[in-house]
Amino acid sequence: MTTSSFTVGLLQMTSSTEPEENRAALEAGLRDLAARGAEFVMTPEMTGALDGNKARLRANARPEHADETLALARSLAAELGLWVLLGSQAVVVDDGPDSLLANRSFLIGADGGLRARYDKIHLFDVDLPSGERYRESASYRPGCEAVVAATPWGQLGFSICYDVRFPHLFRTLAQAGAQMIAVPAAFTRTTGEAHWHTLLRARAIETGCYILAPAQTGLHKDGRTTFGHSLVIAPWGEVLADAGEGPGGVIAQVDLSHVADARARIPALRHDRAYELVEVRES
Incomplete structure (x- = not known):
């Protein structure tokens, strides 16, 4: 019998540049969250390796069929009877040493089968006031498909990190x-x-969806520092779980019947209207 209620676990990681280290953390995290009652576990972006060095990142990347982190996640999902969202991996999609990678998220069923995949659409090419500089487009090609996939509890939409700043995708x-x-x-x-926190709560409120956001945290071997605070947010905007700043896991109850309740109270998804932009210039 299907149900709209389940326990979600978000794994918060400090992924290094070494895939083998990260696989050990992935296995420990999935086993811990399963033991705590999670039925669906989600991991952060770049679970297998977080690396700003383009050459090293490319050398460690593999095609989907040969990705050892993906294989481990599938094996653990089947062993533990978990649904798993492998937040993302750097995946080889074209031949050649200078070819771009895909930043790809994978949905894995409790039998270990691949149910869906999504390539990050919006790439983080930014110069921050702090002096930090990021050029994802130097290593990755953008995806071009929005993805919604079925789970035993309801429909899951995909996004990755910087996508959260594009509300039209979430809508x-x-x-x-x-x-x-x-x-x-x-x-x-x-x-x-x-x-x-503000962006994720806004996306939940705008869409009437649960937002499930597993995150990287702390100081990484490539020198960057990530924020942590993996969040589970209800459709009305309440924060149900916040993992704080340390690595580890957090669990929360999700009841998708609250989606219909939130959308009935504010039916904005049904109120979109076509319009034209009129630009008024000084004469």
């Missing part, structure tokens, strides 16, 4: 049937302190 997912939206992330501390 598209909700209007296509998503009741919950995953936001695996590696938010910088600078932008996280300023915007993380």
Whole structure:
């Protein structure tokens, strides 16, 4: 019998540049969250390796069929009877040493089968006031498909990190049937302190969806610092769980019946209207 209620676990990690280290942390985290009652576990963006060095990142990346972190996540999902969202991996999609990678998220069923995949659409090319500089487009090609996939409890929409700043993507997912939206992330501390909670709560309120956001945290081997605070947010905007700043896991109860309640109270998804932009210039 299907139910709209389940226990979600968000794994908060400090992924290094070494995939083997990260796989050990992934296995320990999935086992811990399963033992705590999680039925669906989500991991952060770049679970397998967080690395700003383009050459090293490319050398460690593998095609989807040969990705050892993905294989481990599938094996553990089947062993533990968990649904798993592997937040994202750097995946080889074209031949050649200079080819771009995909920043790809994977949905894995409790039998270990791959149910859906999503490539990050919006790439983080930013110069921050702190002096931090990021050029995702130097390593990754952008995705071009919004994705909604079925789970045993309801419809899941996909996004990754910087996508959260593009509300039209979240609205598209909700209007296509998503009741919950995953936001695996590696938010910088600078932008996280300023915007993380606000953006995620806004996306929940705008769409009437649960927002499930597993995050990277702390000081990483490549020198960057991420914000942490993996969040579970209800459709009315309440923060149900916040993992704080340390690595580990957090669990929360999700009841997708609250999605319909929130959307009935504020039916904004049904109120979109077509309009034209009129630009008034000085004469």
